[in-house]
Amino acid sequence: MDRLILQKAASYCAYQERTQDEVKQRLKKWNVxxxxxxxxxxxxxxxxxxxxxxxxxxxxxxxxxxxNWGRMKIRQELNRRGLSTYSIEKGMNEIADADYVAGLRELLAKKRSLLSKTETDPFKLKHKLARFALGKGYESELVWKELGEL
Structure with missing residues (x-):
């Protein structure tokens, strides 16, 4: 094993967290x-x-x-990067339920204040807010529950 390549790879990993796939791709660039x-x-x-x-x-x-991504989008991206189910679950545990709901509320409130200037129909406003939150990766049941409370 080439010590120089190992050092290079170590500094590549030390710069920021990487997946094994990312390191493998980098090693290919270095002809390893x-x-x-x-x-x-x-x-x-x-x-x-x-x-x-x-x-x-x-x-x-x-x-x-x-x-402000939702759990579905984060899980999908971690899956795409080839992480194990165990690692994905450990990552998802980093997001506390209370913080998650609070994050969604804040996201919806911000977007609502932007949209309410141009959208007068409350039904259309709700629909646009829902589409926005779903696009961010939040679960539909949670989104509609929070929109009902707005």
Whole structure:
């Protein structure tokens, strides 16, 4: 195993949390394939530079707090990145139920204040708010429940 490539990969992982797939893609760019790539990834995991669970927690928490994404969108994205079900569940546990509902309420309130300037029909307003929240990845039952309370 090439020590220089391992160092490069370690600094790549130290910069921000990565998935094994992302590291594999980067290794391919550096012309490292097959068993050697698997060896480097195993070494990064043993040195604690690479952790799927830590990635899932950071990703889920960040997307929820910063981008106001819902659980469905976060779970879908983690799935797309090839994380294990266990890691995805650990990541989803980062989002507390109370914070989740509060986040949705805040999101709907902000969007409502923007839309109410242009949309006068309350039915259309509700529909636009629902579509917006669903697009952010919130569950439809929760969205409609919160819209009913608005």
């Amino acid at each position: 394939w097959g068993d050697e790539a698997d060896e480097i990834i195993a070494e990064l995991i043993s040195m604690n530079y690479l952790s799927e669970e830590r990635f899932a927690k950071t990703y889920a928490g960040g997307k929820f707090r910063i981008k």
